[in-house]
Amino acid sequence: KAGVTQTPRYLIKTRGQQVTLSCSPISGHRSVSWYQQTPGQGLQFLFEYFSETQRNKGNFPGRFSGRQFSNSRSEMNVSTLELGDSALYLCASSLEFQGMAKNIQYFGAGTRLSVL
Amino acid sequence: EDQVTQSPEALRLQEGESSSLNCSYTVSGLRGLFWYRQDPGKGPEFLFTLYSAGEEKEKERLKATLTKKESFLHITAPKPEDSATYLCAVQASINAGNMLTFGGGTRLMVKP
Numbered sequence: 001k002a003g004v005t006q007t008p009r010y011l012i013k014t015r016g017q018q019v020t021l022s023c024s025p026i027s028g029h030r031s032v033s034w035y036q037q038t039p040g041q042g043l044q045f046l047f048e049y050f051s052e053t054q055r056n057k058g059n060f061p062g063r064f065s066g067r068q069f070s071n072s073r074s075e076m077n078v079s080t081l082e083l084g085d086s087a088l089y090l091c092a093s094s095l096e097f098q099g100m101a102k103n104i105q106y107f108g109a110g111t112r113l114s115v116l
Numbered sequence: 117e118d119q120v121t122q123s124p125e126a127l128r129l130q131e132g133e134s135s136s137l138n139c140s141y142t143v144s145g146l147r148g149l150f151w152y153r154q155d156p157g158k159g160p161e162f163l164f165t166l167y168s169a170g171e172e173k174e175k176e177r178l179k180a181t182l183t184k185k186e187s188f189l190h191i192t193a194p195k196p197e198d199s200a201t202y203l204c205a206v207q208a209s210i211n212a213g214n215m216l217t218f219g220g221g222t223r224l225m226v227k228p
Contacts, residue, residue, distance in 0.1 A: 042218055045216065056215050109159045
């Protein structure tokens with residue numbers, strides 16, 4: 001069974017540009033979450049999507065947005081990039097079970113974004 | 117606000133030298149505590165999930181335990197391939213969906 005797939009693996013952008021990252025969850029998983037990982041702040045939750053609806057959102061500015069498609073694939077977008085947005089962006093998927101309690105999240109390898 | 121603190125930040129062990137990693141947490145209604153392993157350049161790899169105080173789980177040289185305030189990851193007779201960053205995370209309250217709050221991690225280095 002294929003794991004969580006994130007594309008691209010690496011990206012280099014300049015300040016002010018926008019970027020779109022893609023995530024394909026494990027087959028059958030309907031929940032997709034996004035996290036930002038930096039050396040200073042560690043792993044921080046961005047948002048979660050389930051059945052094409054945002055279910056939860058972390059404490060990030062509105063420049064960070066996402067969406068989920070009917071096949072559960074998800075994209076996140078960052079507009080007006082800043083130097084501080086340089087990070088590893090991780091996607092995780094989980095299998096919904098009995099009202100979402102006790103779900104394990106499986107992570108992809110991440111997209112390394114560098115903003116110059 | 118949910119908080120997770122891991123200690124130590126870094127740990128150097130000789131091969132075969134057992135030790136424990138600590139994860140202290142403050143949450144409103146713990147739904148689950150998770151341990152992940154992360155190798156450089158890779159995403160976190162799921163190890164264990166614990167749901168209630170007193171629960172223990174084992175996998176090879178690793179054993180995770182849970183109390184009402186903290187969790188320990190015990191590493192018995194570690195090998196160099198156990199070198200990685202170990203992350204602890206909590207999932208709190210039914211309304212939070214699958215959101216995880218992570219600790220800062222413990223970077224483990226095992227020398228042959």
